[in-house]
Amino acid sequence: MSNVDLRNAARPDPDPVLAAIADYTVGELPDAPEAYTTARYCLLDALACAFMALRLPECTKLLGPVVPGAELRNGARVPGTAYELDPVTAAFNIGALVRWLDFNDTWLAAEWGHPSDNLGAILAVTDYRDRAGDSRGHSPMPVRDLLTAMIKAYEIQGVLSLENSFNRVGLDHVLLVRIASTAVATHLLGGSREQVIDSVANAWIDGGALRTYRHAPNTGPRKSWAAGDATSRAVRLALLTLAGEMGYPSALSALKWGFSDVLFDGQPVRLARPLGTYVMENILFKISFPAEFHAQTAVEAALTLHPEIENRLDDISEVMIETQEPAIRIIDKTGPLHNPADRDHCLQYMVAVALIFGRLTADDYEEAVAGDPRIDALRARMKVSENTQFTRDYYDPAKRYIGNAVQVRFRDGSATDRIEVLCPAGHRERRDEALPVLMQKFETGVRPRLEADAWTRLSGIAADQERFEATAVDELMNLLVRQREMASAPSEASNSA
16 A cells, blocks of 8 residues: 555546446346246236235335425325325335335345345336336336346345445445445436446445344334335435436445445445346345244244144253355344344244144234243254354355254154255245245235235236336336225234145
8 A cells, every 4th residue: 555646636447346237236136037937926026015015004104205295296106105206206105015024035145135125226217217208208117127127236235245244344235225326216217328337336434223123122113114214215226316416336346435345344345247137136035034034944944843843832941943044144043132123133032833833924023923931942042153054155155055054852862853854945946935925915915905906906916027128117006005094904914825
């Protein structure tokens, strides 16, 4: 550094990562039928999560305009509601709904995250753009273009996750949601390659949220709206750029003042592979349980053991849980748990509920279930340890397993079988098993809240890839906001998923 003149004001070329993201964002995707099919399922899955979240007052109290009355006629619509909002606020609303239950798709690598979080920006911007119109007089956008934006956002977030571990320096993964959403939002709004570079540079300059709200002793519901916050900021940065705001070409690499030196321990941010369709094709669905993904296979193993132990809870001496190293870092938690956000990020709590009740639903994180003294009594008898093979398989790009094993020991010296599950139902290796369940999740979440004719048309479109891609975004959103009166609707929507 002593030979570098920090006073030199010459503007450098854009950082290679910025340029690569921009080139990919404005470029054409390769022919990738599997990616588009998977993107359709991802969108349906995310909509199911969003509609299920509408049951929860803790979520719905955050929805709507930023202040009363600040709605926008012909603005971006929020599925399942009557809100029409500016696209920045709509992105927050949609992002919070999709993420609230911790039930949307997942990507696991050196960093982890939920690529469908980007739908906050993508749905808000596509709906706003079509409804507001523009000077170029474009035709209505087909859903295929929305799916293209999804594939690109998933890829940007996911490939940045492969080798860059932001969690190890205390930054939350929603940083990457903001980066990916900023890129695709800028392009969807008509931005050029240079404008994508400028907006994404500003997104990196924002830094990152601390992971404080995901970890003891501060775990709280911010983790459920953090992605909505990230997508709303992304749309804001895209709009600022299109209004003429400049970018900062070495936002990542600038000595002393860039992202890498200030926030990433001096390490460069890398793209581990060329950007294409890899992430969408290998995405992980949360099919079975609304739970932090590193625990999915542990819960599945515990459910297998439930019939054997449900009448022997008092005889249990120890519950052995083997897991991957990231799970120990994120969800291995002892002591009192204070709220649903605390509980759905506690490996021991999720396993205990599955062992005791033979289920795990969103309602099981609420006080009515959490107050059962058997849960904490069983948590106190759990021992969590790393299985190094699970960790290796977790990071292996050819596997991307999320292995867990559970075994219960009794006071008389006997024990259950050791139940090992390497990958959950939503993993690519179990995709055929998962997709019918995903479609049932979509129906269970969405159908009760839509008018009958809207559901009939929506379900027909959703089941046909070619028809779905050809549908206009405006038509899709029209169907998603035709909600029926919910006074008599069932309150167990999430239990059926």
